[in-house]
Amino acid sequence: MNRQQPARVAILAMPETSASVVYGMYDMFMSAGRDWKLIVDGQPGTPVILPQVVSRHGDCFVAANNVKITPDAPLAACMSADVICVPELMVAPGESLDGRFQEEIACLQSCYAAGKLLATACSGAILLAEAGLLNGQEATTHWAYCDVMTRRYPLVKVRTQRALVASGEGQRLIMAGGGTSWLDLALYLVARLTSIEIAMQTARLNLVDWHDIGQQPFARLARTRQAEDALIARCQTWIADHYAEPAPVAAMVQLSGIAERSFKRRFQHATGMSPLEYVHTLRLEEAKQMLESGALPVEAIANQVGYEDPGFFSRLFRRHVCLTPAQYRKRFGTMRSALEMRR
Template identity: 30%
Template sequence: MKHLTILVPTGDGNNLSSIVGAFKIFSRANAIYKQRHGHEVFKIELVGLNDCEQYYGGLFSVQPQKTINELKKTDLIIIPSLNHCYEQAVDQNAAIVDWLDAQYHRGAEVASICTGAFLLAAAGLLDGKTCSTHWSAAHDFKERFPAVDLQIDQIITDEQGIYTNGGAYSFLNLIIYLVEKFYDRSVAILCAKIFQIEMDRNNQSSFAVFTGQKAHEDDIVRQAQLFMEDHFMENFSLGALAGQFAVSRRNFDRRFLKATGNTPLEYLQRIRVESAKKMLESTSKNVTEVMYEVGYSDVTAFRSVFKRITGLTPIDYRGRYHKSALV
């Protein structure tokens, strides 16, 4: 029998649902597999730094069955989400970071949920590999771990025994993915039906909200950002915008990318798509009307940019998120 470790990091900001959810789904997969084949695939244990961890201001507590010092070998490790406390959690869980590195090099496979990727990356296990995490933490992740190939649109990445996933409750998709990998497809399908989880979902782009990265020190770039946000519906030249600040287009592009993580064109496209998303969600305007209002005049170009950024066509996005479709 293989051993499955669900980590219980220390720190009040950690996410209880991804610990409990992983435990419940893997336990059900074990029960299904045992009924069919006479044995379980995993021995499942919660493992942490301490005998008890308090979450959500003491409202809930988790009692790991073992500490990391008591567990010398495991086969699969689940790192839960750290919510928005990922920077603090990396510092508080330095011993877990070292333990993850040691276990991976002993043959364990490791899966991180949402911002749990910060612990995984701190262990150096993501260097040179692809990774996903919650879209809202993408900038901080890139700043701290530049050697990691962050694929923020992806819900699941799978590379060399390392698995990561996007944000919030998309961890359910990762757990179903792992059930299929370590049990079989039929067990995964039954678990997905029992827990009502959509199978084979692989993109989180439609959930992202673009707010624009302004936590930088480049005043020219910040002024350019504000101009774009105020005039995105107008037809203006990015070269002319660079000229307003007496910098060359090449230098403007370089500074903009360094400060925001986007080229000026990408930034403008994201502003326009974010505005289009809001109109598609809450107004009765058709796609053509929305297209013109956010600064596009070509249907093919608008559809292409919208789908690249959100993963959905404008029509599909409206069908999923418009208020009338949700009633």
């Protein structure tokens, strides 16, 4: 890239994207190099990144959150950009993409072949997977889509815990995880396209807090949605109310009326998780709620969700959530209290 000229970033907008991410990225890129000097010197600096919003035909459309988006150019403009950013796709996890986004996918394939950098936010990484660009590569996406990506694209090395992943030849495939981790993506791109100092100035101006803990603490029960297998669904319904009981997996096996080995294999196929992993997930999610909303000691919470050994519970919690129970309570309990006070 010619650093003597502003970097050019194309933000790919579709009816399935939300305007907040599209224009949030746009504002962040336009701020780089311009707004810090305005604050410090009283005069705006020269923008170091020039973003533009592109869409399939360049025509206005209404985004997924009912906001009108007015693109600057059609897809062809991506070929003159240095970076193509894909915001999230507001489609249900597992929803078929057959026949959709074909033109966008072809554009991404051509741009990558031409040596351009591709960056995605949230579920936008699904388009890179559909394009075959992530085969054999590390990747991340919104936590609710990680299991879907793992099953649908088995050649992709999905890193569920990480909020930002750079992979591919020359690390030209950049993916951010869920929610506001698009801010991390934008800052990373500012640093990569310009300098770390400009990225830090942009972060200070916009009060951006880097998601250094990844996205596991935010994950909820996306992986536990009801299975289509009626027998397994009946066990899911039962365990939702009995996860704290002793030997819950054995109880589900008995409820199913089939052999243990067959039950475990069938449960894994239906839910993507082993029965024990499923129980741990339910227990940990309940523990998160209790840590957020109450002041019970960690030992008492461990006992209430089904763990007799508080040490084992704490180690399991940290392994799955990437925070200790105490750290989780401090971060999210404080947040919940502040929100409740302002209701």
